[in-house]
Amino acid sequence: MLKIGVIGYGYWGPNIVRNFHNCSNAKVVAVSDKREEVLSKVKVLYPDISVSKDPFELIKSVNVDAVAIVTPVTTHFELAKQALENGKHIFVEKPFTASLSEANILIDLAEKTNLKIMVDHTFLFTGAVQKIKSLIDDGTIGKLYYYDSTRVNLGLFQHDINVIWDLAPHDFSIMDFLLNEKPESLVATGMDHFNHNNENLAYITLYFKSNLIAHFNVNWLSPVKIRSTLIGGEKQMIVWNDLSADEKIKVYDKSVQVENREGIYDLMFNYRVGDMYSPKINHVEALQSETQYFVKCVEQNISPINDGLAGRKVVELLTATDESIKEKGKRVFLTDS
């Protein structure tokens, strides 16, 4: 039985507590939050869970095996570091850390202490992403040409982070999971319309070594909510509309093939336009699968797909995006490719 302490019980924390509590072989034993009234709520819902305003109480408790850190990104490093130093596995909200160097320190520390890091890239555990992964990996889509994502809505402006750190971690972690290739460099543009030192919309292009290209459109200022991704492959193409209730994924039997006969003036473009189908998607709550997977990774000493390295990749893309935007689309090379 894995005993879990959860730090932070704001918007997302209650879901984390509920799901870990429902895991087989795990239970939440402690919750920490700065706000007294929040702790009272926990006490009503879960009388057996101990609560505390001081997170370090929980981090140092011998009764805790793993710590879930569900707090703003700027606080992740200190909490995670102390947890690892106190021998706890950690489950950290995305984005993993506020900088690459923080991520590196935590990864090293976990390796030395033989503890697990899991970053909460929840989307990887949705039926939709799992289905797309299998369509790519079993060769249905063929060689990938592009990955084009739009994630926009009228969003809550945040004081401490920009739209990129708010929305793009979803897309970067999904893309990193789906594509079997790493981006090489990045070009990003964006704008801060309200002089609050944080972009509220951004456009990001990722170049790869091959001719694969990825693009991300994130925007806090859209009148409509869009969660849409196009994936173009040599054989088939995917449209993933995450807001559709029944047809989240559509697979199009469409493609263009080129015969290069004698130089570019003798190219033959062959179009294929066939059926579309929308596969049935598994509807299990993603966070339930993910928390159960965390327990399994700890128990069986498995490296999670969403480990510290996966978290670090996302952080690298976020920081590179910030850098590129500051210099109006400067190409930034990625060390982690």
Added chain:
Amino acid sequence: MLKIGVIGYGYWGPNIVRNFHNCSNAKVVAVSDKREEVLSKVKVLYPDISVSKDPFELIKSVNVDAVAIVTPVTTHFELAKQALENGKHIFVEKPFTASLSEANILIDLAEKTNLKIMVDHTFLFTGAVQKIKSLIDDGTIGKLYYYDSTRVNLGLFQHDINVIWDLAPHDFSIMDFLLNEKPESLVATGMDHFNHNNENLAYITLYFKSNLIAHFNVNWLSPVKIRSTLIGGEKQMIVWNDLSADEKIKVYDKSVQVENREGIYDLMFNYRVGDMYSPKINHVEALQSETQYFVKCVEQNISPINDGLAGRKVVELLTATDESIKEKGKRVFLTDS
């Protein structure tokens, strides 16, 4: 009665001939095309129109007052120049020319000879664009924050031009018409997946002197057709879906306003979320309005909104896009801002 000669009777030419022929105060008197069988078709449909394989016959004819050039972009310059030199007004298919210098020469020539140039930016004459223009100009939308356009489909690859020269002229001409501000610089990324020396998808960001920003997503390799533009303003926001039969334009009474009290840590974001409405759109064929407008501009000596300068702006954006893509997102400054 304005007598018009039309050069090029391929995909678009028949529409040009039909519409000019239906204009009051104008008629098509001559059509030229290289293909014999095409000319026979014209002869059957319009027995009174003279046809010829040699465009210069028509250009030099004393019976022709204006020449419509509906041929591939690389041929525009020579035909247009000769037409102007022979005292003909010109109506030129978009994009205006293959280079800025060509555009400059034609503009100068037209000015000296006191002849009209109209570039066929048909979209400016659609009910949808006219309605958006009025919503912007009458202050409904307020100060503009962003213009974000997506124009993608499984497109016919062309040997001589890339997706940018094929699709972006629509968006650049519409944007130029709608926004009362000129872009200052541009960052573009893209990819040629088939080694045919022409990009088949591209992402373009335009920076302005103010904090307005524009973005364009054009793609020949999308399994679905999308024609969608988001326009964000201080007061209201627009979604224009040109594929919708009945609700092309939706105006959202949504906005974010910021009170800057004391530094960025004391910003107050006020959200307004109200009704949406979809105004009735005029359904007159755009090309009919445009051709009639050409006749009027010639008759009354009016400078068209889509004159040579407007055409030149589009060409400058296209060439700057090509340049930026070649250098992987290099920022290119626009002289014409």
Added chain:
Amino acid sequence: MLKIGVIGYGYWGPNIVRNFHNCSNAKVVAVSDKREEVLSKVKVLYPDISVSKDPFELIKSVNVDAVAIVTPVTTHFELAKQALENGKHIFVEKPFTASLSEANILIDLAEKTNLKIMVDHTFLFTGAVQKIKSLIDDGTIGKLYYYDSTRVNLGLFQHDINVIWDLAPHDFSIMDFLLNEKPESLVATGMDHFNHNNENLAYITLYFKSNLIAHFNVNWLSPVKIRSTLIGGEKQMIVWNDLSADEKIKVYDKSVQVENREGIYDLMFNYRVGDMYSPKINHVEALQSETQYFVKCVEQNISPINDGLAGRKVVELLTATDESIKEKGKRVFLTDS
């Protein structure tokens, strides 16, 4: 403080308990359900609520002021009658009763004992229905021509009731609330495809004294879920799509007006086709408003809009529909018109 006992803690019961518990001036003091394991769940979530397998314990308790009956329709009458006889106000799940005579007895009993009956027609308390009501009542829509509802999906077949008693109570109660006119007769058709003595699809037409007409399409065997209602009026028309996240209601400035000049061969049909708008809808949970309204009706001795008579009208329409279908579309007159 109104003390409420809830009978039945199956699919809908937990929502009833939660909402009554959150009402100001009310609290749930007792829950009854036949299933031991369900009562344990209640005990964990609400340690202060007393539980019992015997509903009559709760019905007879001096500690209970009002009883919510959230059980299958066949059990409503006996439970409701006993509750009223024991001096309790009642809140009854829809449909109110299994027959008209049951409804009549309960209504009489409540009147004599001066107790309130509320039937859980939850939809009346949604933002969408409230908005449509105001559009009709303030004259925006004008004289009503038709009400046409489609409520279909792949539904759970039930052994004891047909699709009409499952889905149509929603539509009948909404229609009764919205229209300021009562239906006079009814024609219904339908089919039982699985020989289980219960129709799984049905089509119902309601005639009114005026030329208003209503139609309902309910179906348990549809591959897609549809919740759509068209309301045609002399001045404007409404499309209500309850599955739309952001545009549940669209109001069309469309209408047809007829000038009758000299007999039917000289009719002039004038069409008006203007803007569409989608009003902002209030998103408060309907059941929260409804339960709070129940408390208010009891406290202030108000007759609810969804009282026993409203419940009886729905039951009359359901039984008349059954009768008409059995005789393949026989016209059935309604006594309650």
Added chain:
Amino acid sequence: MLKIGVIGYGYWGPNIVRNFHNCSNAKVVAVSDKREEVLSKVKVLYPDISVSKDPFELIKSVNVDAVAIVTPVTTHFELAKQALENGKHIFVEKPFTASLSEANILIDLAEKTNLKIMVDHTFLFTGAVQKIKSLIDDGTIGKLYYYDSTRVNLGLFQHDINVIWDLAPHDFSIMDFLLNEKPESLVATGMDHFNHNNENLAYITLYFKSNLIAHFNVNWLSPVKIRSTLIGGEKQMIVWNDLSADEKIKVYDKSVQVENREGIYDLMFNYRVGDMYSPKINHVEALQSETQYFVKCVEQNISPINDGLAGRKVVELLTATDESIKEKGKRVFLTDS
């Protein structure tokens, strides 16, 4: 070479002329219309076609082999009868005739004279209907449970016919073509809101000998245009949205199966919910296929699928609908079942 005369050059006539003219082995030799200005238009477009205000000139001409009758339904009988008596094959606009007896006379006459009748049920020749037909006939859908069609829009009110005779011929002819079973009786309701002696909306249920049921919703007073048909089968279900550009047909791998173990209280309902797919649809113009098929039927002495009997079935359903509506949903038995 089949020589065709066309009577009526209003809304639909130009399409008939164009398509017959483009058929291999056929050409239009004569057009008749009452309006002088219309005939001038024909003359401009088709200088070789002879025109006349008198339809009987064309009907009696030895130069004409077949007559296409594209006039209002009340005139069909006289023109068709004369054409058959003069030895011409006929192609008649839908609905075939204004009454069953007219249809019977024409069918008998054609049989005696060994001439072909084709009724213009154009929809049968669309890619969508052809695809649905093959999905039903090859067993993909399984035994059919229901056919549910909605065809509504803000329609042009006509003086001489009601919405049923305007819109339902499409649906009745499609249904008759698709279903391999004939309806046995019919129940219809509807309303004339403008006192012009013609219903502007109607709801029609068709009963069959098996437990198949069909329903049709036709409405001239809808603010939105809907062209949607649901077809439920034992194995799979179809949604046909004729307004969708790219996904007209969706096939759902959904079904309900019932195991009847011991009486209705021991029914087991098994649900299957799998993938959806949208087959590629052939985009050839339906009228082109139909006119070519007419030429083939005449040349090779084939009975068309849309012959006089098919036309008669539609007329019988239309007249039965009128009869049922007049008596507020009276069940009308069909002789032609």
